[in-house]
Every structure is written in C-alpha cells, then in structure tokens.
Amino acid sequence: MEQILNYIGGKLCAPTTGSFMNNINPATGAAYSQVADSDAADVAQAVIAAKGSFQAWSKMSLQNRAAVLMKIADLIDRDSDQLALAESIDQGKPVKLAKAVDIPRASANMRFFATASMHFASDSHLMEGEAINYTTRTPVGVVGCISPWNLPLYLFTWKIAPALAAGCSVVAKPSELTPMTAFLFSKLCIEAGLPDGVLNIVHGLGNKVGQAIIEHPEITAISFTGGTVTGKTIAATAAPMFKKLSLELGGKNPNIVFADCDFEKAVSTSIQSSFSNQGEICLCGSRILVERSLYDKFVSEFVNRTRELLVGDPLEEKTRVGALVSESHMNKVLGYIELAKQEGGKILCGGSRVKIEGRCEQGYFVAPTVIVGLDQNCRTNQEEIFGPVVTIMPFDSEEEAIGYANSNAYGLSATVWTENLTRAHRVAHQIKSGIIWVNCWLLRDLRTPFGGMKQSGVGREGGWEALRFFTEAKNVCIKL
Numbered sequence: 001m002e003q004i005l006n007y008i009g010g011k012l013c014a015p016t017t018g019s020f021m022n023n024i025n026p027a028t029g030a031a032y033s034q035v036a037d038s039d040a041a042d043v044a045q046a047v048i049a050a051k052g053s054f055q056a057w058s059k060m061s062l063q064n065r066a067a068v069l070m071k072i073a074d075l076i077d078r079d080s081d082q083l084a085l086a087e088s089i090d091q092g093k094p095v096k097l098a099k100a101v102d103i104p105r106a107s108a109n110m111r112f113f114a115t116a117s118m119h120f121a122s123d124s125h126l127m128e129g130e131a132i133n134y135t136t137r138t139p140v141g142v143v144g145c146i147s148p149w150n151l152p153l154y155l156f157t158w159k160i161a162p163a164l165a166a167g168c169s170v171v172a173k174p175s176e177l178t179p180m181t182a183f184l185f186s187k188l189c190i191e192a193g194l195p196d197g198v199l200n201i202v203h204g205l206g207n208k209v210g211q212a213i214i215e216h217p218e219i220t221a222i223s224f225t226g227g228t229v230t231g232k233t234i235a236a237t238a239a240p241m242f243k244k245l246s247l248e249l250g251g252k253n254p255n256i257v258f259a260d261c262d263f264e265k266a267v268s269t270s271i272q273s274s275f276s277n278q279g280e281i282c283l284c285g286s287r288i289l290v291e292r293s294l295y296d297k298f299v300s301e302f303v304n305r306t307r308e309l310l311v312g313d314p315l316e317e318k319t320r321v322g323a324l325v326s327e328s329h330m331n332k333v334l335g336y337i338e339l340a341k342q343e344g345g346k347i348l349c350g351g352s353r354v355k356i357e358g359r360c361e362q363g364y365f366v367a368p369t370v371i372v373g374l375d376q377n378c379r380t381n382q383e384e385i386f387g388p389v390v391t392i393m394p395f396d397s398e399e400e401a402i403g404y405a406n407s408n409a410y411g412l413s414a415t416v417w418t419e420n421l422t423r424a425h426r427v428a429h430q431i432k433s434g435i436i437w438v439n440c441w442l443l444r445d446l447r448t449p450f451g452g453m454k455q456s457g458v459g460r461e462g463g464w465e466a467l468r469f470f471t472e473a474k475n476v477c478i479k480l
C-alpha cells in the first residue's frame with residue numbers, strides 16, 4: 001500500500017518511529033494508503049530544517065521567491081486531474097467539485113500570494129516639523145500552519161502560501177484524515193526547486209504532531225484552520241508563549257431569504273450553499289431563515305430540489321453529494337439528526353444513512369436533510385453539525401431575522417437574499433459575521449480580509465492581512 005511520507009529538509013522520509021496509520025477512503029470504508037504517524041521528534045527535525053533555511057529564504061529577492069511559488073502553481077495546474085482524484089478519494093467529495101473548486105483555488109492561492117508579496121509596501125508617517133516615522137516589516141521566522149480535512153489542498157495552500165511569500169519557513173500539518181494532496185504537493189515543491197527546509201510537512205495526529213507544533217518554542221506564529229474546540233486548546237497553549245495566532249474556526253451560518261428576493265436564484269444557490277461538499281464547508285449556510293410570506297413556497301421548492309440531488313460514488317461525474325469524511329463524522333451528523341427529532345424537529349427529507357450499491361456499499365453517505373419546526377435556541381440551531389443538514393425557520397420582520405442571525409456563538413459568514421438595495425446594506429451592516437454575501441455565495445476576492453467574528457475565529461487572513469500576519473512591524477522615528 002502506498003505510504004504517505006513526511007517532507008522534511010527537502011526529503012521525503014518516514015517518521016522516526018517508523019509507524020504508519022491506515023488512510024481510509026470514506027466512499028468505500030476501506031484503507032487505500034498509509035500515512036505517517038509522526039510525533040514531536042519529527043516536528044523537532046522539521047523545525048531544525050526550517051531554521052536552517054530561513055536566512056537564505058528570507059533574504060532571497062522577492063522576484064526569485066515569487067518565481068518558485070509560481071512554478072509550484074503551474075505544477076498544480078499541470079497535475080490538476082491527479083490532484084482532484086486524490087482529493088476526492090481522500091475526503092469523499094465529488095471529483096467534479098474537486099476539479100472545479102479545490103484544485104484551481106489551490107493554485108490561485110499560490111499565484112495570488114506570490115505576486116502580492118511583490119506589491120507589498122511599507123508605510124511612512126510624517127509628524128509635521130517634528131519627525132518622520134517609517135515602518136519596516138520583516139518575516140517572523142519559523143511558523144506553524146495547521147489545516148483541516150474539508151478542503152484539503154485549498155486550505156493547506158491558503159495557510160502556507162502567504163507564509164512562504166512573506167519569507168517565513170514553515171512547518172505544516174495537514175489533517176490526518178486527508179493527507180494525500182499535501183503529500184503530492186510536497187513532490188511538486190521538490191520538482192519546482194523550492195529550497196530544502198523552507199516548507200516541511202509533518203503528517204500525523206493533532207494531539208501529537210499538531211500539539212508539538214503549537215508547543216515548539218522556536219515556532220513564533222501559528223496559523224490554524226479547524227474546529228472551535230481545537231482552536232481553544234491551541235490558544236490556551238500558544239497565548240502564554242506570546243505566539244502570534246491566527247485562528248479560523250467553525251461556523252453556523254445564517255442564510256436569510258426575504259420575500260422580495262429573486263426566488264430562482266435564492267433557491268438554487270441555497271441548495272449549493274447547504275449541500276456542496278456534503279455540507280462540509282465552514283461557509284455553508286446551515287440555518288435558512290425565510291420571511292413568512294415566502295416560507296411555504298420556499299420550503300416546498302427547496303425540499304423538491306434537495307430530493308433530486310444525487311448521492312453516490314464521488315468518482316462519478318453525475319454525483320452531487322459524496323461521502324462524509326469518516327465513519328465517526330457520519331455518526332456525529334446522524335446523532336445531530338436524532339437530536340433534532342428529540343428537540344421537536346420535523347424531517348422533511350433525508351434524515352438517514354444512504355446505502356450505495358457496488359464498490360461504495362460500505363461508504364459513509366448521508367442523505368441531504370431538511371428540518372423544520374425547531375426553535376432558534378435549540379442545540380440543532382446553535383451547534384455546528386458540518387454535514388448535509390439544514391434547518392429552515394420563518395421570520396416576521398427584518399429585526400427578527402437579524403436577531404436570529406446573531407443569536408449564535410459563531411460569526412463566520414452570512415448570506416442575504418433581497419432585491420432591495422437599501423435593505424441589503426442595512427442588514428449586512430448589522431450581522432456579526434466576517435463575510436456577508438448579498439445575492440450570492442462563496443465568491444471570494446483574495447484581496448479582502450477573511451476570518452470569523454465571535455467563536456469563529458481570531459485575526460484575519462487574505463490579502464495584505466495574511467502577509468502582515470507573517471511579518472513583524474518595526475517603526476523607526478527620525479527627528480527632523
């Protein structure tokens with residue numbers, strides 16, 4: 001069986017203990033490769049390699065650094081079919097989605113930050129008649145980047161690209177559930193001529209490898225994307241060490257549909273924002289709030305279209321909903337559906353595991369599920385489920401919709417459907433989320449700051465924010 005190796009000091013290598021774990025294909029339930037089960041010793045080696053490369057990498061001209069990153073982007077595009085297939089097998093997502101979204105966005109991340117770093121300017125401030133201040137920004141050093149399983153290569157590159165472009169050396173850990181594309185990526189880095197030790201990828205479990213990255217005293221900044229509970233543990237460890245921290249965490253995002261919306265666009269995009277990637281996108285709109293006068297019509301059309309979504313083998317082009325990432329995650333999602341029933345919810349469609357004939361017989365498939373009749377404050381409406389499960393609730397006024405939208409510990413994203421321009425601005429302004437989409441979903445301009453409010457995260461990534469995060473500012477004040 002293929003072994004997924006670490007990438008340390010420019011070499012692909014087995015973990016020091018020699019241990020590997022099975023890597024499961026969630027669509028079949030069978031192990032199809034083995035991933036390094038690394039520990040703190042491997043992280044320590046990665047930090048030594050990263051430190052060794054830092055001087056040369058941080059001093060390399062911006063053009064030369066950018067050229068290597070652009071080369072990696074070109075190689076991702078060259079191998080996009082292979083990467084999309086690997087991502088689909090690792091995570092269970094339809095291969096069509098991996099081809100259309102994950103892989104193109106991964107190379108876009110590399111290109112965006114490679115070129116952005118060449119336009120990154122410093123500030124200067126004149127105190128009239130007194131002094132001139134100028135601010136320099138230098139790379140922070142060796143940084144840790146930890147990513148989740150839901151958009152494996154896209155989120156991995158989202159973390160490491162700005163770090164590398166800013167001149168940092170990186171110790172990175174992809175999710176142990178979806179390590180294959182990061183492994184293929186490490187081969188592309190070697191082919192592109194990325195200097196040894198600039199990027200180190202250590203595979204393994206969160207509580208071993210991830211924790212060792214967070215605790216390592218020579219890793220000065222941590223960029224993490226994952227669950228809110230893990231984020232709390234990371235913050236508790238890193239804060240007393242005064243590390244820079246960027247945390248992109250969970251969401252329970254409202255999708256607010258006003259009666260004056262463009263109905264067709266609202267329904268069709270809401271189907272996507274509910275069930276794309278089996279609902280395993282942090283930005284999915286899992287709480288649909290519909291103005292009462294449109295409620296019955298919306299629910300009926302939404303449920304009809306949900307029933308039409310084809311759940312099936314992720315490798316088939318016609319599949320719209322693939323497998324959940326793991327058996328335990330599937331059981332968690334099914335557990336939430338049971339909870340919704342106990343809380344008085346009515347399941348309008350879905351609600352159970354789906355058995356697929358043939359090679360995917362043992363896969364972890366759950367039917368897209370629509371639940372109504374729940375109170376805003378129940379656990380089903382408050383906790384992140386992260387699966388193909390949405391609730392729909394009616395509201396009677398704009399104020400009530402905003403209240404429902406904000407009545408949650410999370411604040412990652414929100415969507416508003418209305419043709420009333422003034423209302424769109426007014427509502428967007430009052431929702432406490434890092435990004436608000438009006439009449440669209442998942443559009444991303446990489447120049448804009450990205451990140452959650454409340455328990456959805458700390459710090460902003462994207463654009464200059466990400467490059468700033470991986471640098472340290474110093475001000476020089478010159479008396480005139």
Ligand code: NAD
Nearest residue numbers: 147148149174175206210211226227230248249250251282
């Ligand atoms: P997770 O928190 O379980 O794991 C994320 C990563 O952290 C993995 O690589 C894991 O191995 C590692 N990890 C686990 N424990 C650790 C520890 N103690 N120290 C250091 N690292 C540790 O999250 P997940 O289940 O992989 O991903 C799903 C979650 O990610 C959802 O909550 C989702 O909303 C969130 N997410 C957020 C965003 C965003 O941009 N805000 C994007 C995607 C996913």
